[in-house]
Amino acid sequence: MSKTATSVWTECLSFIQDNIKQQAYKTWFEPIKPIKLSGEALTIQVPSKFFYEWLEEHYIKLLRVALVKQLGDDAKLIYDVRMENNYSSNNPHTVKFPSSNRNPINPQGVTVPIDFNKRELKNPFIIPGIQKVKIESQLNPNYNFESFVEGDSNRLARSASMAVANKPGGTSFNPLLVYGGVGLGKTHIAHAIGVEIKDKYPDKTVLYISSEKFTQQYIDSVKGNTRNDFIHFYQMIDVLIIDDVQFLSGKTGTQDVFFHIFNHLHQNGKQVILTSDKAPVDMQDIEQRLLSRFKWGLSAELQAPDYETRVSILENKLYRDGVEMPNEIVQYIAKHIKSNVRELEGVLISMIAQASFNRKEFTLSLTKQIVDKFVKNTKREVSIDYIQKIVSNYFELDVATLQSKTRKRHIVQARQLAMYFAKRMTKASLASIGSQIGKRDHATVLHACKTVDNLTETDKQFRRYVDDITKKLTF
Numbered sequence: 001m002s003k004t005a006t007s008v009w010t011e012c013l014s015f016i017q018d019n020i021k022q023q024a025y026k027t028w029f030e031p032i033k034p035i036k037l038s039g040e041a042l043t044i045q046v047p048s049k050f051f052y053e054w055l056e057e058h059y060i061k062l063l064r065v066a067l068v069k070q071l072g073d074d075a076k077l078i079y080d081v082r083m084e085n086n087y088s089s090n091n092p093h094t095v096k097f098p099s100s101n102r103n104p105i106n107p108q109g110v111t112v113p114i115d116f117n118k119r120e121l122k123n124p125f126i127i128p129g130i131q132k133v134k135i136e137s138q139l140n141p142n143y144n145f146e147s148f149v150e151g152d153s154n155r156l157a158r159s160a161s162m163a164v165a166n167k168p169g170g171t172s173f174n175p176l177l178v179y180g181g182v183g184l185g186k187t188h189i190a191h192a193i194g195v196e197i198k199d200k201y202p203d204k205t206v207l208y209i210s211s212e213k214f215t216q217q218y219i220d221s222v223k224g225n226t227r228n229d230f231i232h233f234y235q236m237i238d239v240l241i242i243d244d245v246q247f248l249s250g251k252t253g254t255q256d257v258f259f260h261i262f263n264h265l266h267q268n269g270k271q272v273i274l275t276s277d278k279a280p281v282d283m284q285d286i287e288q289r290l291l292s293r294f295k296w297g298l299s300a301e302l303q304a305p306d307y308e309t310r311v312s313i314l315e316n317k318l319y320r321d322g323v324e325m326p327n328e329i330v331q332y333i334a335k336h337i338k339s340n341v342r343e344l345e346g347v348l349i350s351m352i353a354q355a356s357f358n359r360k361e362f363t364l365s366l367t368k369q370i371v372d373k374f375v376k377n378t379k380r381e382v383s384i385d386y387i388q389k390i391v392s393n394y395f396e397l398d399v400a401t402l403q404s405k406t407r408k409r410h411i412v413q414a415r416q417l418a419m420y421f422a423k424r425m426t427k428a429s430l431a432s433i434g435s436q437i438g439k440r441d442h443a444t445v446l447h448a449c450k451t452v453d454n455l456t457e458t459d460k461q462f463r464r465y466v467d468d469i470t471k472k473l474t475f
């Protein structure tokens with residue numbers, strides 16, 4: 001029987017399958033299609049350029065052994081790289097990103113080394129054609145360095161960010177991780193870096209994306225069978241900015257794909273900028289290998305601004321909005337709103353709204369009213385650690401006991417309450433809550449939440465627990 005591309009490839013596959021992990025086999029070999037056999041040369045079709053690079057980097061030896069077994073010492077492998085569906089078009093195609101942001105920053109051309117007419121890449125690999133793809137950078141031009149007020153609380157992060165913006169990929173701050181609490185300017189500074197780079201290096205491809213959106217795109221790509229296009233897309237970026245990476249916690253699939261993208265970008269001298277609400281050492285449920293990458297560059301903290309900085313931020317904002325306000329009032333706000341910049345801005349916005357709506361002057365009494373409301377209404381964000389402490393205290397346990405494996409009823413209840421409050425009062429996922437409260441899985445947390453819900457309806461004593469702890473946590 002004469003050999004065909006399919007028969008040769010099937011034999012190769014069964015050899016390969018025996019020699020690598022099932023998951024790797026599924027990811028890297030199942031998507032390949034054998035398309036041609038001529039003499040000793042087998043052509044296989046792969047979904048993206050990244051795919052072929054990956055095969056070359058990780059599986060070339062294995063592939064060679066498999067092929068030589070089938071086709072002899074002169075065996076050759078030819079890759080056919082398939083991209084999107086518009087091979088015939090010579091026009092640049094546009095990759096659009098869903099965004100609600102308006103986007104006045106020009107789309108950026110990117111060079112994709114793929115020739116759409118001649119799709120064969122021969123081994124050894126020369127890269128044939130060039131194709132332009134347009135990517136929207138998703139940057140908000142109002143978040144720039146000029147509008148980011150400098151102070152002791154942000155000096156390190158700000159100057160590291162400017163260094164990165166001056167020389168993306170060319171400093172040792174790669175990745176640059178900016179971390180800090182809510183409303184302290186992480187998103188602002190992340191955009192500022194991107195905006196500055198676009199100013200200085202219009203040809204660089206910059207992309208800002210939140211971790212949520214990145215995760216969603218990844219999930220969609222898995223569903224739509226376009227995981228490799230997803231990876232390929234991100235590997236074309238020169239400056240990748242990912243906001244709120246703590247959100248990747250517990251999401252192993254997304255972490256895994258990000259790990260590969262990160263490595264590729266880093267190896268190629270591309271800049272990665274990350275933000276997070278905590279320092280790498282405090283991150284939960286992020287794979288070790290990813291955490292260690294985060295620590296390669298620089299982690300810079302944004303702290304809560306001191307009084308002088310708060311005054312400058314207010315003045316700066318008033319100046320940009322063209323509003324005048326007596327110093328006395330500005331100082332009053334800066335004195336009373338301490339936790340974060342978003343709240344400072346919130347007070348200003350509602351003052352301006354009130355004053356213009358009611359045609360009122362900015363008076364100290366109006367200011368007091370608004371500041372009071374703000375201070376009362378801003379619920380403190382509680383952490384899972386804090387919840388565990390409060391619940392343990394309440395039941396006179398220590399946290400280690402609460403987290404232990406014991407099945408004693410009152411301890412189980414305390415643990416379930418901690419899980420319930422963690423779900424109610426934090427944004428953490430079930431998986432992340434479980435792993436922080438005694439290394440349980442998400443199903444256990446879900447069960448705990450249901451149990452607490454049920455018990456609060458049927459058991460008076462239990463209801464008291466919930467009310468008491470709620471009070472303790474909200475004060």
Ligand code: ADP
Nearest residue numbers: 147148149182183184185186187188313341342
């Ligand atoms: P985070 O992402 O850390 O939660 P943001 O970047 O969204 O915080 O900042 C919240 C608001 O505070 C934004 O409107 C931002 O412009 C403003 N802000 C934060 N820090 C500063 C600063 N140093 N100077 C001027 N505005 C700031």
Ligand code: MG
Nearest residue numbers: 186187188243
């Ligand atoms: Mg943010």
